[in-house]
Amino acid sequence: MTTETDGSAALDPATLDQWYCIQNLAEIPPSGLTTRLLGQDIFITGGEALVARCGDRELPVRLRYGYLWVTLARPTPMCRISPRRMNRIAATFHVGL
Template sequence: MKTTDRAALDDWYAVATAAELGQAPVVTRLLGQDIELCRDEAGAPVIREILNDGGRSRALPAQERYGCIWTTLGRPNKDIFDIAES
């Protein structure tokens, strides 16, 4: 069951490494919600919720940073936090 915690839904989460994501869909779970990840023809990450009827939602926000693919199930009011590189 997908969480209803607004603060959790509105945060960014790393859901895959950039290296493991290709054009073939990958299914994982975030905060109790099944999601499908892949890359479009231009190589950009595309993430969609898997609906109860097996359909797919509109594309969720997605970013590729720090070697990871990030998404949110809500509407974040801040960007992905900075990770200092050594």
């Protein structure tokens, strides 16, 4: 990460292109919530149609493995892992899914 002359942080484009897991879907209230990702405020709407916004921009979202994932820039494809393989990975690293 580098610092601009105005004091704001400039992130590498590859960092912005990644998908980030930001919230458990079961914990998003109907009224929505605000969280932060890489120094940016992200507002998540609750209810049936989940939308993530950063300022006035709607972010690409994915619902995977019971979580909400977002990216701040051009998204790279998310890998698709079968539930069976995900369970083996979780067991290997002792992670509860």
